[in-house]
Amino acid sequence: MDCRETQALLTAFHDGELPAVDRARVEEHLRVCSGCAALLAGLARVDLVAGVPDPGPAYWDRFNARVMDRIAREADDPGVTVPRPRRRWS
Amino acid sequence: MRADLDEEKDERLAVLAAGGDRSAFDALVTRHRQAVYRLCWSATGSAADADDAAQETFVRVYRSLPSYDPARPFGPWLRKIAWNCGLSVRRDGNAGVPRIAAGEAPEAVDPSPGPEEAAAGNEERRRVADAMVGLPAELRMVMMLRAVEGLSYAEIALAAGIPAGTVMSRLSRARTRLLAVLGGT
Numbered sequence: 642m643d644c645r646e647t648q649a650l651l652t653a654f655h656d657g658e659l660p661a662v663d664r665a666r667v668e669e670h671l672r673v674c675s676g677c678a679a680l681l682a683g684l685a686r687v688d689l690v691a692g693v694p695d696p697g698p699a700y701w702d703r704f705n706a707r708v709m710d711r712i713a714r715e716a717d718d719p720g721v722t723v724p725r726p727r728r729r730w731s
Numbered sequence: 732m733r734a735d736l737d738e739e740k741d742e743r744l745a746v747l748a749a750g751g752d753r754s755a756f757d758a759l760v761t762r763h764r765q766a767v768y769r770l771c772w773s774a775t776g777s778a779a780d781a782d783d784a785a786q787e788t789f790v791r792v793y794r795s796l797p798s799y800d801p802a803r804p805f806g807p808w809l810r811k812i813a814w815n816c817g818l819s820v821r822r823d824g825n826a827g828v829p830r831i832a833a834g835e836a837p838e839a840v841d842p843s844p845g846p847e848e849a850a851a852g853n854e855e856r857r858r859v860a861d862a863m864v865g866l867p868a869e870l871r872m873v874m875m876l877r878a879v880e881g882l883s884y885a886e887i888a889l890a891a892g893i894p895a896g897t898v899m900s901r902l903s904r905a906r907t908r909l910l911a912v913l914g915g916t
Contacts, residue, residue, distance in 0.1 A: 652903040687909045688878040690859045693769045708789045
């Protein structure tokens with residue numbers, strides 16, 4: 642297996658989604674190719690830092706109550722669209 | 732949240748909630764709110780829109796519970812609603828909702844070993860978060876579902892309504908772009 646073929650399968654390899662036969666072939670190439678091995682390490686690094694900024698505990702403390710409030714307002718007047726907040730939440 | 736609901740499966744909670752049990756609905760919201768928020772963030776690329784879409788998701792779930800079939804898994808059903816809400820908020824043009832850039836949003840606590848490593852890690856996170864915002868929504872979605880939620884290709888395919896092969900190609904494109912931001916290519 643060459644670099645081009647390996648790199649086409651690298652994402653699925655990284656995610657553990659390759660069939661055993663292909664997985665073994667990719668592993669064999671990675672043992673002798675530092676470039677593809679570095680690319681694989683890069684995929685893991687991307688995943689590690691690809692999270693979503695968490696809004697914080699104060700946001701989650703109020704989340705359920707805001708949902709229930711929105712449901713109650715729509716139930717009171719189903720013809721009215723609940724307006725979106727105009728202030729930034731914190 | 733009622734302690735006796737902690738161990739209940741989602742599908743059972745949904746049935747209880749459809750029958751008017753507010754505690755069961757509250758338990759469902761608590762259990763899934765962070766995943767829904769992350770998915771909405773991946774659809775909209777902004778914290779304020781993600782908030783609006785996440786709230787709307789649970790309102791729609793509440794309204795749809797009477798027609799929910801507990802024989803179907805709750806997770807994919809919820810994720811589909813969340814994704815549609817995210818896209819809908821984005822299409823609405825965000826009227827009245829101030830946008831918050833990824834760099835301004837609060838950061839999660841990162842227990843790194845030292846301040847210099849923590850600073851470097853946070854800088855990488857900031858750069859990738861900014862790059863994630865710049866990704867097309869369909870790439871952001873698969874990236875989020877795989878890298879953050881840990882779903883399999885089959886589960887992502889179900890949530891996104893695309894073939895598993897497309898999941899792989901979109902993931903590959905997303906990671907290539909993000910890796911370039913980190914200076915890895």
